Amino acid sequence: DTGVSQDPRHKITKRGQNVTFRCDPISEHNRLYWYRQTLGQGPEFLTYFQNEAQLEKSRLLSDRFSAERPKGSFSTLEIQRTEQGDSAMYLCASSRLADEQFFGPGTRLTVL
Amino acid sequence: GIQVEQSPPDLILQEGANSTLRCNFSDSVNNLQWFHQNPWGQLINLFYIPSGTKQNGRLSATTVATERYSLLYISSSQTTDSGVYFCAPERGGGTSYGKLTFGQGTILTVHP
Numbered sequence: 001d002t003g004v005s006q007d008p009r010h011k012i013t014k015r016g017q018n019v020t021f022r023c024d025p026i027s028e029h030n031r032l033y034w035y036r037q038t039l040g041q042g043p044e045f046l047t048y049f050q051n052e053a054q055l056e057k058s059r060l061l062s063d064r065f066s067a068e069r070p071k072g073s074f075s076t077l078e079i080q081r082t083e084q085g086d087s088a089m090y091l092c093a094s095s096r097l098a099d100e101q102f103f104g105p106g107t108r109l110t111v112l
Numbered sequence: 113g114i115q116v117e118q119s120p121p122d123l124i125l126q127e128g129a130n131s132t133l134r135c136n137f138s139d140s141v142n143n144l145q146w147f148h149q150n151p152w153g154q155l156i157n158l159f160y161i162p163s164g165t166k167q168n169g170r171l172s173a174t175t176v177a178t179e180r181y182s183l184l185y186i187s188s189s190q191t192t193d194s195g196v197y198f199c200a201p202e203r204g205g206g207t208s209y210g211k212l213t214f215g216q217g218t219i220l221t222v223h224p
Contacts, residue, residue: 031210033210033211033212035212035214037153041216042116042198042200042214042215042216042217043155043198043200043212043214044214045211045212045213048210048211056211089153091155095210098142098143098210099160100145100157100160101145101157101210101212102157103147103154103155103157105152105153105154106153106154108153
């Protein structure tokens with residue numbers, strides 16, 4: 001298996017701009033997860049998909065955040081009107097049903 | 113949600129020493145994973161261990177689900193073991209299947 005990939009690896013943006021991140025899961029993994037990690041903390045769950053269905057969203061995911069997985073393969077996470085508090089590492093993971101999760105390298109977002 | 117507490121928060125060792133990291137969780141869980149986060153932020157899977165004991169080289173893990181804790185043992189530590197170790201139980205139930213809750217991590221530093 002090739003691993004989970006994420007693009008871009010780093011993103012620097014100005015406050016108020018929109019950003020979009022992409023995650024490509026391990027092929028045949030039908031679950032895909034997004035987490036956010038800030039400095040000195042463990043990752044926090046944001047949302048997850050089973051195939052193309054978004055099954056759960058954390059209360060951390062404000063209205064400015066939206067995630068899609070249109071064909072049950074790759075996923076995108078969009079943040080609109082970015083704020084400095086959005087600066088974090090955004091991690092994607094994938095798994096088979098009820099199985100071990102494998103993480104991508106993450107996208108580090110810096111909002112100036 | 114489930115509470116996860118890891119100890120110790122920081123650990124400094126000389127190369128060759130052994131160590132035990134502990135993870136306590138507040139509720140019954142379906143599964144539990146241990147990860148090592150390297151200095152570049154990549155989460156590396158160590159163990160997927162809902163119960164029992166597993167070993168992989170110099171590392172082993174034990175989860176006692178009925179008593180709500182898991183232990184990670186590192187023997188003959190090497191400098192490359194340095195990084196942050198996270199445990200992440202999955203509570204399960206309803207739409208929470210697959211949702212990992214991470215502890216704060218243990219920062220391990222191994223000196224040559």
